[in-house]
Amino acid sequence: MENCKISFPRFGNYHIALEFLFTKGLGVEYVTPPPSTKRTLELGSKYSPDYVCSPFKYNLGNFIEAIENGANTLVQTGGVCRLGYYGELHEQILKDLGYHVKFINMSKADYQKPLTFYNEFKKINPNLSLKRISSALLAFLKMVASIDEIEDFVRQNVGFEVHNGEMEKLQDAYLEELKTCENKKDVDKITKKYKKKLKDVKVKKPKKLIRVGIIGEYYTIMEPFSNHFIEKELAKKGIVIYRWMNVTNSVLKYDGKKQKKVIKNYVKYYMGATSMATVYKAVEWAKEGFDGIIHVKSFGCTPEIDAMPVLQKISNDYKIPILYFSFDSQTSETGIQTRLEAFYDMIMMRKEQK
Template identity: 35%
Template sequence: MKITFPHMGSLYIAVEALLQELGHDVVVPPPTTKRTLELGVRYGPEVACLPFKVMIGNLLEARALGADTVLMIGGTGPCRLGYYAEVQRQILEELGTGLEVLVLEQPLENPARLRGDLRELFRGRRVSRLPWALYIAWEKLKACEALEELALVVRPREKALGLTSQVLAQALREVREAGGVRAVHQALKLGKVALRDTGAPGKDRVHRIGVVGEIYTVLEPFVNLRLEERLGQLGAEVVRTISVVEWVRNHVLKGSVGLYKTTKLERSAVGYLRGWIGGHGLESVARANDLAADGVDGVVHILPFTCMPEVVAQAILEGVARDREVPILSLVVDEHTAEAGFQTRLEAFMDLIRRSERWAVHV
C-alpha cells in the first residue's frame, strides 16, 4: 500500500512524518501547480469550490507517482468539506484510478465506518509506534507553523526582496528531513536564526494586516496567490489567525470527545453572529473583531468562490469594518482569479492604509 493525501500549505511535512513512522510507504503529491489545478478543474464538478478541485488534482498527480490509497479527513455541517471525501471517492472510482479512499472523521458521526477505515490504515503497521508517530508529527507541525509565523514578521523588513521566502523554504526543508524530535527542535532553532538574519535592522514600525477566512484558502499559497508573501513584500506584517495546531487541538482532540466549545468565538463575535455557521464563518467574524481590538491597520478576508460560511461572514464583515473603523478587504478566489487584479486590490488596500502617514493626498 502506497498512501497519499491532498496538500494544504506545509501540512504535508507533519502528515508525511506521521505516516512514515507508522511504517507506511508515503507518496507526497508534487507541489500544487497550474497543472494540478487543470486536472482538478477537468475532473471535479464545475460547481465545487476551489479547494476541492485542487485536492482532486493533488490526488491524481500522486497516483501518477504510484499512490494507491488516499487519506482524507471528513466533517459535518454546512461546509462542503463534509462530502469532499465521498465525492472524491466516486470521481476517483469513475476515472478507474483504483485509488482507495480512507476517511478520518469525528467518531461521533459514523463509528462503524471509521473503525473500518482505521483498521485498514493500521493493518500490518507498527501500531505500537502510534504515540511516537503522533509526537514527532505534532512537533513538526508546531515547528513549521512557528517558522511560517516568524517569516510573516520578518518579510516586511527583509534585506532583499524574496529573501525571506527562500530562507523559509530551506528551513521547512530541514524540518521535513529531521529524523527525530531532537533534530526537529534543532532545525527549528537554526531556521529561526536564519530567518531573523534576513531582516534589516532599523525598520521597526511596519503596518500590520490580519488575515481571516476559510482555512484552506488562508494556508495554501498556490490557492491564495501567495497572499502572505505579497502583503509582506508590500511592507505589511501579516497576522495569521488560522492555525493548524489550534485546529487539531480544537476539532480533533477536544472535538472528537465533544469538548470543543465555540463560546470564546461567540463572545468575540457578539452583536454580529450568534453561533456556528459551518466552516470558518464564525471564526472569520470573531477574529476580525479580535484583530480590530488588537489595533491592526487592516484585515484581509479570503474565501473560495461560493463558500457558504464565508459568504455569510463577508456580508457581516461590512458591518464590522464600519463599526470598528478598520479597513476590511474581501478577496474571492477561484480557478479564474487573475493575478493582476488581485495584486491591484492589495496595492490599493495598502495605499488606503498608509493614508494617514506617508501617503496622504495633499489637496
C-alpha cells in the first residue's frame, strides 16, 4: 500500500521484530515510536480519562509521538481485559484531537482463528500475499523468541559482570544487528553469535546468590520505562533476576493446563489477563526457595489487584517476602528507591540467617 506509514505502541524491545513484520511481511513503511519518556506519559495522561490504567496513557502518548514522526496508520492490539476496548477509545480521542490517521484495531481479530489476523492485515495492504506474510511471520516469531532469550540471560548475569556495562553494550549491538535480518536464518545466526559473546563476558558470582522473581501485569512488567527500570536497579545490587512474563512464555509457549495444575490450591476460577500467570510463577518460585518476589502493576489494574490477596497467602504459606509496586503517572522515583533498598536489606538479613 502506497504511503502507508504504520506504527504500534512501544513495548520493550519488540519494536524491532514488529518493524521486520510490517516492512518485510506487509511491505509497508514502519515508524518506530520514540522510546517512552516522561513526555510520552505526560502527553498520554493529558488526553486520557484520569482513572484509566497507565498502559492506555503510554500507548496514547506513543501514538501521538509516532504521528509527530510521520505515522499515518496506527495499530492497536486486542487483549483479555479492558485492553480490548482501548483501540476504539484511542481512535476516538485521536480523532477529537484532529489527527487524521487510519486505525487498525486488532481486537477485531480472533486469536483462535489466525485467518482473522490475515484479514485485518489485508486492511493495511490489500495486495498482501499469504506466502510473503507466512514467511515473514516465521522470522518474526523467531526474533521475538531470540529477544526474550537474550534478555533472560542478561537479566540473570548482568549484576555480576566484572567490567561494568559490557553486557548492555553487547545487547545494544545485538539489537542493532537484528535490524539487518532478512529472514529466519539471519535471526538464528545473530542469536547464536551474541549468545556466545554474552557467555564470554567475565562474571563473578558470590556463593550465596540472591534470587528475586518479578511478576505482574503484562505491560508494566515488560516496558522498562513504565516500571522505572526496576530490573536495572535490582541488578546493580548483585541480584539474579528472573522474569517469566514475556511474549515467548505467555503467548508462543503458553501452557494453560500446567498453570492451572500448579495453582490449583490457590485459584479455582479464571481470574483474567495476567493474574493467573502472576500466581503461577509466585507459587513456582516460592517452592524453589527464591529469596523474594516483586509484584508490579499499573495503578487500577483490576486483574492484578485480584491476584494480590492470593499472593499474600502464598507469601504466608511459603514464608517468602513479596514487595508490591503500583505505578501510575505520579509515582515518585525516591519512593521506589527507598522501598527497594528496604526490601534488599531485609532479604539480605534473611539470607545471612539461613
